[in-house]
Structure formats: structure tokens, C-alpha cells
Amino acid sequence: MTFFLIIAFALIVVGRLLLRKSLNKLHNEYYRRADERGCAERYESIVRLYNSRDPRVLETAYMEAISCTKAA
Known part of the structure; x- marks a missing residue:
């Protein structure tokens, strides 16, 4: 049973x-x-906001x- 818990935990960590x-x-x-x-x-700044x-x-x-550059 602990083996499956370790595998599940490893899969969660790797997935994240x-x-x-x-x-x-x-x-x-x-x-870029x-x-x-x-x-x-x-x-x-928008990402931080x-x-x-x-x-x-x-x-x-x-x-x-990029919307700010379209008008320019």
C-alpha cells in the first residue's frame, strides 16, 4: 500500500x-x-497585477x- 502512495506522490510532484x-x-x-x-x-506589470x-x-x-501598440 505504501508503494502505491509513493508512486502517487511522485506522479503528483512530477506533474506539477x-x-x-x-x-x-x-x-x-x-x-518575447x-x-x-x-x-x-x-x-x-499586467501579469503582476x-x-x-x-x-x-x-x-x-x-x-x-499589445493593444497599446496597435494605435501607435
Whole structure:
């Protein structure tokens, strides 16, 4: 029984690490794109304001950040 608990715990830990890695990769991609458009600081401040690493929140922050460059 403890063997299965150890395996379950290991799967949870590995799953969370993989999730964090994919979210960081997504954040870095949005940051790079925002930097190319000259609004990386705005993207970072919006991400900090939302205080979340949810993929939908990252996309929303990116869209808000680049919206300032469309009019310019």
C-alpha cells in the first residue's frame, strides 16, 4: 500500500513540475512577443497585477499589453 502512495506522490510532484515548466515556457513566449512590439514592461506589470500564471490570464495580459501598440 505504501508503494502505491509513493508512486502517487511522485506522479503528483512530477506533474506539477511539468505544469510549471510549460507555464514558464508560455510566459517566456508571450514576454518575447511583447518585447518585440516594445511593450514587455507593460506585459510584466499586467501579469503582476493579475498575480496569476493561468494560461488564459497570460494571454489576456499579452493582448492588453499589445493593444497599446496597435494605435501607435
